[in-house]
Every structure is written in C-alpha cells, then in structure tokens.
Amino acid sequence: xxxxxxxxxxxxxxxxxxxxxxxxxxxxxxxxxxxxxxxxxxxxxxxxxxxxxxxxxxxxxxxxxxxxxxxxxxxxxxxxxxxxxxxxxxxxxxxxxxxxxxxxxxxxxxxxxxxx
Amino acid sequence: xxxxxxxxxxxxxxxxxxxxxxxxxxxxxxxxxxxxxxxxxxxxxxxxxxxxxxxxxxxxxxxxxxxxxxxxxxxxxxxxxxxxxxxxxxxxxxxxxxxxxxxxxxxxxxxxx
Numbered sequence: 476x477x478x479x480x481x482x483x484x485x486x487x488x489x490x491x492x493x494x495x496x497x498x499x500x501x502x503x504x505x506x507x508x509x510x511x512x513x514x515x516x517x518x519x520x521x522x523x524x525x526x527x528x529x530x531x532x533x534x535x536x537x538x539x540x541x542x543x544x545x546x547x548x549x550x551x552x553x554x555x556x557x558x559x560x561x562x563x564x565x566x567x568x569x570x571x572x573x574x575x576x577x578x579x580x581x582x583x584x585x586x587x588x589x590x591x
Numbered sequence: 592x593x594x595x596x597x598x599x600x601x602x603x604x605x606x607x608x609x610x611x612x613x614x615x616x617x618x619x620x621x622x623x624x625x626x627x628x629x630x631x632x633x634x635x636x637x638x639x640x641x642x643x644x645x646x647x648x649x650x651x652x653x654x655x656x657x658x659x660x661x662x663x664x665x666x667x668x669x670x671x672x673x674x675x676x677x678x679x680x681x682x683x684x685x686x687x688x689x690x691x692x693x694x695x696x697x698x699x700x701x702x703x704x
Contacts (some may be wrong), residue, residue, distance in 0.1 A: 484631070510692060520681065520695040566633060576622045576641050577685050577693060578649065581633035 477502050479569050481582035488557055489590050496552045496585045498567030504528075509543065509550045510568040510579065520566075526550065557589045593617050597682050597696035604672045604703045612667040612699050614682030622685045623665040624649075624693065625657060627678040634681065640665055672703045 478501040488494050500509065511523040524534060526543050534541045538555045554561050564586045568579040595616045604610055614623065621642050626634040626649075636649030640659040654676060656668045665684075669676060679700050683693035 519697050522692040525692055576639055578636055578639060579693060583631055583633045
C-alpha cells in the first residue's frame with residue numbers, strides 16, 4: 476500500500492534561514508510520481524513540483540529545491556533564505572498511476588511559519 | 592480563466608440534514624476528484640470519476656454519494672450529515688493523458704453540528 480509520511484508537524488524559523496521539509500514515502504511500484512503542494516493561509520492548494528521515479532536529479536527553482544533519493548524513499552523540500560510569504564502548510568503526495576486517474580495519497584502536511 | 596469552481600464556500604448543517612456540493616471545471620478535463628482535508632490527516636480521496644457517467648470509490652467513501660452527469664460537473668452529496676463529516680472539501684481535476692498535477696478548487700468548509 477502507498478503511504479506518505481511528513482514527520483514534521485510544525486516548523487518555525489526566522490526569516491532568511493534555510494529550512495528543509497522532510498517527506499518519506501512507501502510504495503511497491505517501480506513507477507510512481509511524487510508531488511509537493513503549498514497551501515497558504517488563504518486555503519487554496521498550489522502545485523509546486525512533480526517528479527517521476529526514474530528521474531533522481533535534484534531540481535532547483537529559485538529559492539526552492541528538491542532532493543529525491545530512492546535509496547531512502549525520500550523527497551525532501553528545501554527553501555533557501557526563507558521569506559514570510561513562504562508561511563504555509565506544505566503537502567507531499569504520491570501517485571502510482573502512469574495514465575488515468577491520479578489518485579494521490581497525501582502526507583499529513585507540515586505547517587511552516589516564517590517569523591520576521 | 593475560472594479553472595475549478597466549488598460552491599458553496601461555507602456551509603453549516605445540522606446532523607441528519609442533506610446537502611450537495613457542486614464542482615465545475617472549464618478545462619475539459621476527463622478526471623475529477625473529491626478530497627476531504629482534516630487536521631493532521633492531510634487530504635484523503637472520497638470519490639473520483641474517470642469520465643461522464645462514471646464514478647468510483649476512493650479511500651473514504653462512506654456517507655457520501657457522487658454523480659457526474661455532465662463532463663464539466665462533479666457533485667458530492669451527503670444524504671444524512673454527521674459531525675464526523677465536518678471538514679474542508681476540495682474538488683480537483685486532471686486531463687486524460689499523462690501524469691498531470693491536480694488542479695484544485697478553493698475548497699468548501701462544512702460544519703455539521
């Protein structure tokens with residue numbers, strides 16, 4: 476069965492600090508997809524990144540970076556030089572489907588607070 | 592571009608009452624989903640649809656019914672609301688081909704007293 480664990484329930488840091496959000500997943504499939512979503516205080520869900528199981532290259536997008544390690548079943552998310560606007564709940568999710576319905580399994584979420 | 596629209600945004604029900612949540616998407620997506628979000632549990636899939644006229648159960652389907660009479664609409668019904676159904680409900684959609692990210696609506700906050 477699929478499972479996603481975000482062990483950090485809440486993280487609080489001071490602005491400009493770097494912060495890493497952990498995500499550990501379980502799946503029996505060799506083909507799967509991992510996602511990160513952001514949920515700001517306004518409540519909507521914002522897609523950040525999708526990564527397939529065959530692409531282990533790290534990805535960087537501005538201050539955001541993602542580290543995918545199949546050996547440890549982890550897909551961690553780092554924010555460099557954090558800003559107050561990064562305050563949100565962040566969800567990691569897993570999908571085993573290559574085609575068709577994307578029945579995502581979500582982690583519990585990590586509430587990130589960036590203090591000025 | 593409207594994307595995925597959910598109505599209503601907020602609702603308060605008494606135990607035993609019924610209601611329907613409406614989700615509409617204008618992206619011509621084949622697949623649509625209903626999730627519920629509860630504190631400490633992330634989002635869990637209630638029901639989903641792979642096309643007009645089809646529905647299927649997700650992880651937590653009990654107490655809910657769905658219908659997809661038109662491609663652009665996906666309705667979630669509560670026939671007899673219970674306090675355990677107090678939650679934030681999100682609708683989402685994805686296109687037919689490939690692995691695309693879910694496009695979410697803005698959510699419906701439901702309280703059952």
